[in-house]
Amino acid sequence: MEIYVVRHGQSEAMVNGAHAGWGPTPLSPLGMEQAETAGRQLDGIPFDKVYVSDLLRTRQTAERVFPGHAYILEPRVREFSSGELVGRRVAECKAEMGEPYIRALRENDYTAYGGENEDMVASRVQSFLGDLEKDEADGCRRVAVVCHEGAIRHILYEVLQCRFSKQRIRTDCCCIVRLECLNGNWKLHF
Numbered sequence: 001m002e003i004y005v006v007r008h009g010q011s012e013a014m015v016n017g018a019h020a021g022w023g024p025t026p027l028s029p030l031g032m033e034q035a036e037t038a039g040r041q042l043d044g045i046p047f048d049k050v051y052v053s054d055l056l057r058t059r060q061t062a063e064r065v066f067p068g069h070a071y072i073l074e075p076r077v078r079e080f081s082s083g084e085l086v087g088r089r090v091a092e093c094k095a096e097m098g099e100p101y102i103r104a105l106r107e108n109d110y111t112a113y114g115g116e117n118e119d120m121v122a123s124r125v126q127s128f129l130g131d132l133e134k135d136e137a138d139g140c141r142r143v144a145v146v147c148h149e150g151a152i153r154h155i156l157y158e159v160l161q162c163r164f165s166k167q168r169i170r171t172d173c174c175c176i177v178r179l180e181c182l183n184g185n186w187k188l189h190f
Contacts (some may be wrong), residue, residue: 001136003179004144005152008053009034009175010060014115018089020057023081023113027060029046034174035064041176042066051128053077053147061174062146071146078127079148080121081116108150125154131185136181152177159186 009031013020027035042065050071052062055078056101062071085093093101109117135143145155152171157163159179171177178189 001140001179002142003181004045004047004142005130005155005177005179006038006042006065006144006146006151007149007171007173007175008057008146009038009064011057012171013087016089018087018092019082019085019093020079021086021110022055022078023086024056025087031057032060032064033171034100035061038174039065039067040174042144044141047142047144049135050144050146051153052145055079055080055148058146058148063143063144065174066135066144069179074128074145074147076124077145077147077151080108080110080126080150081115082110083116084115085110085115122154122157125151126158129155129158133181133184136183140147154165155179156188 009018010028011031012028013025050062050066050069051074052058052071054073054075058153091168104112111117115176134142180187180189
């Protein structure tokens with residue numbers, strides 16, 4: 001089974017340098033254009049299922065990438081929850097909270113602020129990938145997933161069987177990552 005993983009377009013939170021987390025941040029005008037461009041790249045490819053993070057920016061992306069296509073809302077491919085930091089500007093948080101916040105940002109550990117850490121995101125993404133393997137066993141040939149940078153990074157951790165720094169591999173807005181799952185064995189296609 002082929003899996004096309006699409007990151008959402010630029011959001012208003014990205015433009016403002018703010019934490020989006022699980023907040024209802026919409027796409028920016030550029031994000032809408034990015035999603036339409038990704039849609040043209042995937043136009044004509046038939047998908048058996050389209051999974052979409054249930055957050056606003058991914059739903060808006062999916063509407064532009066897969067217009068008219070039914071999709072399944074999937075909370076397990078959400079971005080990291082940043083808890084009470086949602087909507088707050090990163091620069092202001094650094095100035096106000098100092099080193100503890102900077103460490104949380106660096107380590108992707110927002111538990112002190114009511115959010116998630118790496119292990120929490122890994123657990124839900126692993127669960128989702130297990131269900132994708134069931135889709136493959138049930139005969140799905142091609143699936144799309146519209147999600148977030150943190151979820152994509154954790155998908156890659158599982159596929160590549162290693163972890164890497166978030167600075168080492170960045171996923172641009174509306175990038176498309178193509179994977180393959182065959183009998184529970186995963187491949188990354190370039």
